[in-house]
Every structure is written in C-alpha cells, then in structure tokens.
Amino acid sequence: MIAIVTGASSGMGAEFCRALDSRGYESIWVVARRADRLEELAASMETPCKVIPADLSTVEGLDSLASELRSGRFGxxxxxxxxxLGRFGTSWEVPRDDTRAMIDLNIAALTDITHLCIPFMERGSGIVEVCSASAYLPLERLNVYSATKAYVRSYCNALRKELKPLGISVLEVSPGWVGTDFIALSKSGADVPDRVFRHRVAAEDVVRTAMRDLDKGRxxxxxxxxxxxxxxxxxHLPSVASYVWGRSLR
Known part of the structure; x- marks a missing residue:
C-alpha cells in the first residue's frame, strides 16, 4: 500500500509526510511544484518516496499524476x-490569474485527484481533504478562497456518504490560520493587519490532531x-462571526 500527499513540499503537506513515515507504507508519493523541496523531503524520510513535480493547478500537472497512477499496480x-492557494483582496481586485488558480487548485485539482485515486483504494483506506475554517463563513477580502473551501466542505460531506458502503473514510481537516508560508503568500502585497493571524496554530499540531482523528474514523x-x-x-451565530472577522480587518 502507498500513501499520496499533494502540496508536500512545505508546511502541512511536509508535516503529513513525516507523520506517515512511521506507518509502514511501501512508498509515499510526494507531489508539488518545487522539485528541489521534494527531493530534500524524500532524502530525510525512511520510507521510500516517489517524487512527482507537478503544478496541480494546470491540466498538464494533473495529467502527469494521472499517468503515474495508471502506470502501476498498487493500492x-x-x-x-x-x-x-489563497489570496487576500477585494474579490474583483485580486489578479485574474490568482483567482483562476485558486479555483483550479482548491476545487478542480482536489476533486480530480480524489476521483483518480478512489479506484485504487480498498476497505480501510482513507481520504484527507485539507479544508479550512473559512469554509464555514463567507469572508470579505478572502471571498474566493473561502468559497472554494465551502465547496470542499460540501464535497466531503457527500463523498463520505458515497464511500461508506466501500469502507473508505473521508476526513475534512479545517484549521484556522496555520504558521506556515501560506500566510505570507496569501497576503501577497495586500494590507492585512497582523491581528488577523494572532490565533495561528502550528502545522505539527494540526497534523497530529488530523492523524488521530483519521485513526478514529471521525x-x-x-x-x-x-x-x-x-x-x-x-x-450557529454567523452574523456575529462575520462582524468579528470584519473588525479584525480594520
């Protein structure tokens, strides 16, 4: 049996790889754009890693992963x-390419990769979809990102029911802000007060909690x-939550 981790070159993706390293998988497939980071990660692991450099926001990147999946026999x-990918900014002022990339990566790629992998799974296999606390509330100045995560939340809820007869679990992981380079990248020139991120959590803690919840079938x-x-x-109190979010931005 193998494990597959996308976004594996840094942050939570790399932490998930480290958490899987002691779980006895034949191989861990690590997927991300930055080949050098993936090679560094693979060199630090005890489990053999298959390095797959791919920009999953593109059709070419998805096709390269699909080709790898179809080339072998494994579970x-x-x-x-x-x-x-996330970007702060008033929705129409976020660069068009960034908006498209958020939709392509957070929605299309996640869905496509999940569907590609399900035929290779068996009873007891699991799917972890990294969602976000932003999935639970439309967020001004983080509009498109929160909308893409609302999709992930809804998708997880229905997919879980579809896969229940097959014995495949689906875990939605919805952290708030995590102390990774995602924060700096999401700001990308936008004026965002530091207080927005003051309750950030460590990537190691998010992954540790997620792996425990996966094992418990949550x-x-x-x-x-x-x-x-x-x-x-x-x-339960979306108007209050929306007010608190708006105040944090000002």
Missing part, C-alpha cells in the same frame, strides 16, 4: 490533498480551542 492506503478535524469556537460561531 492506496491514504490520500492527503494538502495543495491549496468526519472532521479542527485543531485548537479557538478554532473550534470559531467554527461553532460560524455555524
């Missing part, structure tokens, strides 16, 4: 879709008391 024990994983409160507020 997939776990798929972790960690690749993602539906979703939210790391940290503040983030759990945030998801509760977004679900």
């Amino acid at each position: 997939i024990g776990v798929l972790i879709n960690c690749a993602g 539906k979703r994983s939210v790391c940290g008391a503040y983030n759990k409160l945030q998801v509760f507020m977004c679900t």
Whole structure:
C-alpha cells in the first residue's frame, strides 16, 4: 500500500509526510511544484518516496499524476490533498490569474485527484481533504478562497456518504490560520493587519490532531480551542462571526 500527499513540499503537506513515515507504507508519493523541496523531503524520510513535480493547478500537472497512477499496480492506503492557494483582496481586485488558480487548485485539482485515486483504494483506506475554517463563513477580502473551501466542505460531506458502503473514510481537516508560508503568500502585497493571524496554530499540531482523528474514523478535524469556537460561531451565530472577522480587518 502507498500513501499520496499533494502540496508536500512545505508546511502541512511536509508535516503529513513525516507523520506517515512511521506507518509502514511501501512508498509515499510526494507531489508539488518545487522539485528541489521534494527531493530534500524524500532524502530525510525512511520510507521510500516517489517524487512527482507537478503544478496541480494546470491540466498538464494533473495529467502527469494521472499517468503515474495508471502506470502501476498498487493500492492506496491514504490520500492527503494538502495543495491549496489563497489570496487576500477585494474579490474583483485580486489578479485574474490568482483567482483562476485558486479555483483550479482548491476545487478542480482536489476533486480530480480524489476521483483518480478512489479506484485504487480498498476497505480501510482513507481520504484527507485539507479544508479550512473559512469554509464555514463567507469572508470579505478572502471571498474566493473561502468559497472554494465551502465547496470542499460540501464535497466531503457527500463523498463520505458515497464511500461508506466501500469502507473508505473521508476526513475534512479545517484549521484556522496555520504558521506556515501560506500566510505570507496569501497576503501577497495586500494590507492585512497582523491581528488577523494572532490565533495561528502550528502545522505539527494540526497534523497530529488530523492523524488521530483519521485513526478514529471521525468526519472532521479542527485543531485548537479557538478554532473550534470559531467554527461553532460560524455555524450557529454567523452574523456575529462575520462582524468579528470584519473588525479584525480594520
């Protein structure tokens, strides 16, 4: 059995790879754009790694992963879709290419990769879709990103029911802000107050919690008391949560 991790070159993706390293997989397939980072990660692992450099926001990148999947005979024990992109800004002022890339990577690629991998899974296999606390509330100045994550949340809920008869689990991982380079990349020149990110959690903690929740067969994983409160507020008191978010931006 193999494991597949997208967005594996840094942040939570790399942490998921390290968490899988001691779980006895024959191989871990690491997928991301930056080949040099993937090679460094692979060299640090005990489990053999298959390095697949691919820009999953493009058709060519998805096709390269699909070609690798179709070239061998193996079972997939776990798929972790960690690749993602976010950009701050008033929705119409975010560069068009960035908007398209968010939709292509966060929605299209995640869906396509999941569907490609399911035929290689068996009872007991698992799918981890990295979502976001932003999936629970439409967010001004993070509009398209939060909308793409709302899709992921909805997709997970239905996919879980579809796969239940096959014994394949689906875990939605919805952290708040995580202390990775994603924060700096999401700002990308936008004026975003530091207080927006003050309740960030460590990638190691998010992954540790997620792996525990995956082992327990849970539906979703939210790391940290503040983030759990945030998801509760977004679900049950959305107008209050929206007000708090708006105030944090000003």
